[in-house]
Amino acid sequence: QTPAQPTRLGLCAACHGSTGHASMPGVPNLAGQQLDYLRDALKQYRDGRRNVPIMRAAIGPVSDAELDALARWYSAQSPQLQAHP
Amino acid sequence: QTPAQPTRLGLCAACHGSTGHASMPGVPNLAGQQLDYLRDALKQYRDGRRNVPIMRAAIGPVSDAELDALARWYSAQSPQLQAHP
Numbered sequence: 530q531t532p533a534q535p536t537r538l539g540l541c542a543a544c545h546g547s548t549g550h551a552s553m554p555g556v557p558n559l560a561g562q563q564l565d566y567l568r569d570a571l572k573q574y575r576d577g578r579r580n581v582p583i584m585r586a587a588i589g590p591v592s593d594a595e596l597d598a599l600a601r602w603y604s605a606q607s608p609q610l611q612a613h614p
Numbered sequence: 615q616t617p618a619q620p621t622r623l624g625l626c627a628a629c630h631g632s633t634g635h636a637s638m639p640g641v642p643n644l645a646g647q648q649l650d651y652l653r654d655a656l657k658q659y660r661d662g663r664r665n666v667p668i669m670r671a672a673i674g675p676v677s678d679a680e681l682d683a684l685a686r687w688y689s690a691q692s693p694q695l696q697a698h699p
Contacts, residue, residue: 608643
């Protein structure tokens, strides 16, 4: 069961893609990632334990409920084999 | 082309699996992850910028060449859809 598309998805999709397949160098894929790992990572970016300014800026204003919806969305996406240059 | 199995793979596989499919809560999947992201994350765990004691202990003694081999290995694995409980 795929969750409903989160209202804040566009914020993440610019770099991670709407289905969690990264489109930029240095950006991780999120599709199919473990839910608890994604949720913890987002909280760490939000409070600065993972000190990545663009992630802090993006996720800083996001509520716990929105954060949870984003983690669930990406965890529920199907991972796909990437092309490796 | 799948890289040769890294000599240090067992160190990682205990939690991340030999093909990068996590077997423990809180542990991320690594299969098919972006290579540059994996390499950077490993360096951040090694030097403490990502402050996760078990990762620092595991990757602390690993050389740059070994670290690179591990990142390449996991990035080259095929991601698989996970069961979501």
